[in-house]
Amino acid sequence: MANSFSGNVFAKPLAVPHDEQRQGEAYRANTETGIELRLQAKKMYLESYGCQMNFSDSEIVASIMAEEGYLPTTELGEADVVFINTCSIRDNAEQKVRGRLKEFRAVKRKNKDLTIGVLGCMAERLKAKLLEEEQLVDLVVGPDAYKDLPNLLKQVESGQPAVNVLLSREETYADITPVRLGGGGVLAFVTIMRGCDNMCSFCVVPFTRGRERSRDPQTIVEECRDLFSRGYREVTLLGQNVDSYCWSSENAPEVRFAELLKRVAAVDPLLRVRFSTSHPKDITDEVLHTMAAHPNIANCIHLPVQSGNSEVLRRMNRTYDRDWYIDRLNAIRRIVPSCSITSDVIAGFCGETEEQHADTLSMMRLARYSMSFMFAYSERPGTLAARKYPDDISPEVKNRRLQEIIALQSELSLIDNRADIGQVFEVLVEGPSRKSNEQMCGRNSQNKMCVFDGLGASPGDYVHVRIDSCTQATLIGTRIQ
Ligand code: SAH
Ligand code: SF4
Ligand code: F3S
Numbered sequence: 001m002a003n004s005f006s007g008n009v010f011a012k013p014l015a016v017p018h019d020e021q022r023q024g025e026a027y028r029a030n031t032e033t034g035i036e037l038r039l040q041a042k043k044m045y046l047e048s049y050g051c052q053m054n055f056s057d058s059e060i061v062a063s064i065m066a067e068e069g070y071l072p073t074t075e076l077g078e079a080d081v082v083f084i085n086t087c088s089i090r091d092n093a094e095q096k097v098r099g100r101l102k103e104f105r106a107v108k109r110k111n112k113d114l115t116i117g118v119l120g121c122m123a124e125r126l127k128a129k130l131l132e133e134e135q136l137v138d139l140v141v142g143p144d145a146y147k148d149l150p151n152l153l154k155q156v157e158s159g160q161p162a163v164n165v166l167l168s169r170e171e172t173y174a175d176i177t178p179v180r181l182g183g184g185g186v187l188a189f190v191t192i193m194r195g196c197d198n199m200c201s202f203c204v205v206p207f208t209r210g211r212e213r214s215r216d217p218q219t220i221v222e223e224c225r226d227l228f229s230r231g232y233r234e235v236t237l238l239g240q241n242v243d244s245y246c247w248s249s250e251n252a253p254e255v256r257f258a259e260l261l262k263r264v265a266a267v268d269p270l271l272r273v274r275f276s277t278s279h280p281k282d283i284t285d286e287v288l289h290t291m292a293a294h295p296n297i298a299n300c301i302h303l304p305v306q307s308g309n310s311e312v313l314r315r316m317n318r319t320y321d322r323d324w325y326i327d328r329l330n331a332i333r334r335i336v337p338s339c340s341i342t343s344d345v346i347a348g349f350c351g352e353t354e355e356q357h358a359d360t361l362s363m364m365r366l367a368r369y370s371m372s373f374m375f376a377y378s379e380r381p382g383t384l385a386a387r388k389y390p391d392d393i394s395p396e397v398k399n400r401r402l403q404e405i406i407a408l409q410s411e412l413s414l415i416d417n418r419a420d421i422g423q424v425f426e427v428l429v430e431g432p433s434r435k436s437n438e439q440m441c442g443r444n445s446q447n448k449m450c451v452f453d454g455l456g457a458s459p460g461d462y463v464h465v466r467i468d469s470c471t472q473a474t475l476i477g478t479r480i481q
Contacts, residue, residue: 044070045079046181049097050087052276053238054120056189058085059178061119061146066179068150076107081115081153086122088204090378094122101134108136115156117141121208125381127165137161143194143209144168147176167195167210174219177226184431186460188232192220192260193239198279200306201317201384202349202377205240212240214247217255221263228271233428233460234298237264237275243282258286265294270462272428274298274447280305280328281320288335299336300447303328304344304373308363309356312349317384322363329367340370340416340446345405348398349377350389357401364408370416370446372409376402410472417448417470424480425450429461450475 044065048058061083062072073079082104087093097118108114117139118130124142131137138156141149142165152162172194180188196205197212224235237260239245245257255263257275264273273294278287278301291297303325307313310321320328332339345360364372376398379391393401425444433439433451440454442463451474452465465477 041069041071042080043073043075043078044081044083045073045076046083046085047100048085048120049093050085050089050121052189052236053191053194053240054085054087055182056178056191056238057120057143057146058083059181059189060173060176061085061149062179062181063176064146064149068153072179072181076104077110079107079114081117082107083117083119085120086118088121088125088208088380090375090380092378097122098134101136105136115139115153117152119143119146121204124165124167124208125204128163131161131163139163140165142167144171146173147171169211169213172213172215174215177223183232184459185231186428186430187234187236188227189238190220190223190227190235191215191238192242193245196240197244198241198319199317199384201315201388202346202380204380204383207382209240212244214239214245216249217247217260217263220260221267224264224267224271228268231460233270233462234272234274235264237261237273239275240277241279241282242275242277243279243284243287256286258284258290261287261290261297262294265290265297269296272296272298272445274300276302278303280325281318283328285331285335288331291336291339298447299339299445300342301332301336301339302342302344303332305360305363305367306344306346307349307352307356307360309352309359312352312356312359315351315385315389316346316349322359325363326366338446340448341367342447343367343369343372345372345374345409347374347376347402347405348393350385350391350393352393352401357404361404361408364405364412368416369409369412370448371413372405374402374405374409414470414472417472417475420448420467420475421470422467424464424466425475425477427452427463427465429454429457429459429463431459444475448475449473450477452477452479455479 046058048055084097086097104116115138116136118137119141120143123140130140138161139152140163144167145164148164152164155162193214195210195212199206227235243257245260247255273296280303305325306316306318308322313321379386427442427444427450429440429442433441439451440457441449441451444450450465457463463479464481466480467475467477469476
C-alpha cells in the first residue's frame with residue numbers, strides 16, 4: 001500500500017500529526033509557554049487497525065487526548081499511555097491485536113505506570129472480558145465512548161481498571177476537530193455517519209458500531225472548508241454505507257447523500273472529493289449524476305459485490321441480487337463513463353458451491369474491477385450467519401477459491417492499467433514515491449497511484465501526467481505540465 005489512506009482493512013501505526021500548527025494551538029490553549037509544556041507533556045502512543053473509519057476515529061481520540069495534554073509519539077518506549085484501536089471484522093484482525101498486546105507486555109514490565117487501553121471494535125465486541133483475557137489491559141473503550149476518555153483515565157490513575165462500551169444513537173463527534181495523523185497535509189478523512197443498520201449476515205460491524213446515524217451536514221462542510229484553508233486538497237467522506245446518509249432537522253428539507261456531495265464539492269473546485277463505501281442496494285442515479293456534474297468529485301466508486309451469485313447474496317442478507325448489481329454497474333458506466341469501480345469479495349461463504357464461486361469470478365470479469373479487497377470468509381460470533389449457517393467450506397477450499405479470485409483480480413488490474421497507457425491524467429501530488437526521492441507520486445481521479453518524474457512538483461499540486469507504462473498496482477508516467 002502506498003500510503004495510509006489507500007486501504008480498506010489494514011494495519012499501520014499512526015505517526016505524529018502533520019497538523020503541527022493545530023497541535024501547537026491545543027497546547028497553547030493550556031499554557032502561555034507552549035514549548036515548556038511540550039517538554040513536560042505526557043505522551044500517547046496510538047496504533048490503529050481496521051478500516052478508514054477506525055483511522056478517522058483515532059484522529060478524534062488524538063484530539064480529545066490533546067485537550068488533556070497528551071502529545072502523540074511514535075516511540076513506544078517513551079509513552080505514558082498506549083492505545084490500540086482495534087478491528088473485529090475477521091478473526092485474523094483480532095489475532096493480530098492479541099499478538100501486539102503480548103509485545104506491549106515487555107514495555108509494561110519496564111514501565112509499571114504505563115496505561116494500556118484497547119479501543120474500537122474489539123473493545124466493543126469483547127467488553128470487560130478483555131480485562132480478564134488480557135491481564136495487562138487497564139482501559140476498554142468502545143467507538144462511541146471516546147469523549148469519556150479523560151474520566152476513564154482518571155479512574156485508571158486511581159488504580160481501577162475502566163470500561164465504557166456504551167453505544168449511542170446520537171454520537172457523531174461533530175463538535176470535535178480531529179488532529180490529522182496521516183495524509184501528509186494533503187489528504188484527509190471526514191466521517192459523515194457512524195454505525196450500520198444493514199445486518200449483512202457475515203458482518204460484525206452492526207454489533208461493534210451500533211445504529212446508523214448521520215452527522216450534521218453543516219459541520220461536515222465546515223470541516224472540509226477548514227481543511228481546504230489549511231492546504232488540504234482531498235477529502236474522503238466516510239461511512240459504512242454513504243448512500244443511506246440522511247440528515248433531517250426542523251424547518252429544513254432533508255439532506256441526502258447527493259445533496260451533501262454537492263455541498264462539499266462547492267467548497268472549492270480545487271478540493272477533490274471522494275467517498276466510501278457505496279452500497280449496491282442504495283446507490284442512486286442522482287448520486288451518479290452529481291458525480292458527472294462536478295469535475296472535483298473523483299471518478300471512483302467502491303461498490304463491494306461480496307459474491308456474484310444471487311443465492312449466496314440472499315444468504316448474506318445483502319438485499320440485492322446479481323441482476324440488480326449488474327444494473328448498477330451499467331448505470332455507472334452510462335452516467336460516469338470514466339469511473340473506476342473497485343470491490344470487496346468474500347471467498348467460501350457458508351454453503352458456497354463451485355458453481356456459485358464461478359459466478360463470483362464471472363461477475364468480476366463483467367465488472368472489470370480496477371482493484372478489489374479479497375477475503376476468505378471468517379465466521380464472527382453472534383452474527384446472523386454464525387447462528388444460521390454452518391461454516392462448512394474447508395480452509396483448503398476457501399483458500400484455493402481466494403487464490404483464484406486474487407489471480408483474476410491481478411489480471412483485471414493489469415488490463416485496466418494497460419488501457420491507461422498514452423492517456424493524460426490530472427494527478428494530485430502526495431509526495432516522493434516510496435522507491436526514489438526523485439520521483440513523486442499521487443493519485444488520479446480514478447484513485448490509481450501514479451509515479452512520475454517529480455521535478456518542481458510539491459505535495460498538494462495538481463499536475464498533468466502522461467502514462468508511459470504500468471504495473472498491476474501503479475501507473476508510471478511523465479509530467480507534461
Ligand atoms: N460497509 C462496507 C463493508 C465494511 S467491512 C460494505 O457494506 O461494503 C469491509 C469488508 O470486509 C466487507 O465488504 C467484506 O468483504 C469483508 N468482511 C466483512 N465481514 C467479513 C467476514 N466475516 N469474513 C470475511 N470478510 C468479511
Ligand atoms: Fe457490514 Fe453490511 Fe453494514 Fe457493510 S453494510 S458494515 S458489510 S452490515
Ligand atoms: Fe472497521 Fe473493523 Fe470495526 S472494519 S468498523 S474497525 S470491525
